[in-house]
Amino acid sequence: MTPGHNRPRAAVVGSPIAHSLSPVIQLAGYAHLGLDWGYERIELRPDQFDGFIDGLDDSWRGLSVTMPLKERAAACGLPDDDVVLTGAANTVVFGEQRRVYNTDTLGLVDAMAAEGLAVRVGTVIGNGATARSVAVALARGGVRLIEVQGRNPERLRAFRDWAEGSLGVEVQPRSLGAPLDPATEVLVSTVPSAALNTHLDTLAVEFCPALRVVFDVIYHPWPTPLAGRAASAGLRVLSGLDLLVHQAAHQVRLFTGSEVPVAVLMSAVRAELQRRGAS
Structure with a gap:
């Protein structure tokens, strides 16, 4: 043409x-x-x-x-x-x-399937549009319990009510940077790095015994501080590129x-x- x-x-x-x-x-x-x-x-x-x-x-x-x-x-x-x-x-x-x-939900499902993820407990940081897509993907992948972290209690409660009503999963709202549920197997961050950087010590991904994968949907600049910390702890790290491309x-x-x-x-x-x- x-x-x-x-x-x-x-x-x-x-x-x-x-x-x-x-x-x-x-x-x-x-x-x-x-x-x-x-x-x-x-x-x-x-x-x-x-x-x-x-x-x-x-x-x-x-x-x-x-x-x-x-x-x-x-x-x-x-x-x-x-x-x-x-x-x-x-x-x-x-x-x-x-x-x-x-297609974010489809891309997240595909990206996690490519890693062979089969998990029951996940943590999502953030409660906006991307976080909702993440929750759908986690639920479709077999996750039955989602911990969601954020700053605004009302938005966290709204996210919990939506996810439990629409997806049939249990949701635990937590404040941003709270120590991870020890059973968390996958952590997905949907917030800008600057919003999370001061909470990395309390989040303490390196001390979560069940955690296997950290998925930070940011891809620029990379690595994010969260991704760097996860990699240093020997965890599998996925970036926003995995979501973007899928x-x-x-x-x-x-x-x-x-x-x-x-x-x-x-x-x-x-x-x-x-x-x-x-x-």
Whole structure:
């Protein structure tokens, strides 16, 4: 296809967006499929979202949605089950009917399945949109007890009521940085590093006897202090790249109708990170 007005387009939207790796991942997927598609970064605030999406022409195939737009995106089209469950969408697909998806849950399930995780007790740090997706993924993976840590007691109670009512798991709300439940086997942090750094001593991942995996959804800068501490303790560490790439594979499928191997996308993003580090 010759580039032009009708060239299929997609983008990642959010704020801040300048350092997003989504264009690298998506364009690698399109190249693997032999598609001449465009993909860009678009800085967008919540108050701009509705006007932007309603103004797109028929060359657009989809949007990847990042913070702080996931809740706004959930209301902009026909939702899949995970959007209904979590109230958050990170994928918009255009067609005869606009549809919205939460591929974060799929990506988290895939990333943890790739590690062979089979656990019963998990801890989630944070209680926002990503934390809800994490809770869904943990519940689907067999976790029956989730400890959730955060600063706001009301939000923690709301998260507990939602998870216990919707997912059928037991939830223990705890203050941010509380010592981990000794039975915790997987810890997933969904908060910025700065919010957690002063709590690492009390969190004490190195002294949790059952803990095997720490999954920090941050990927830049890396390693985070939490990831570094977990690695020093000999724990398996997953980063935001694992989530980003696995969920992006589902986005490429939804946008194009074709599958791309996760390894293709991960290779592209690692090469880009190496290039950025060398520049």
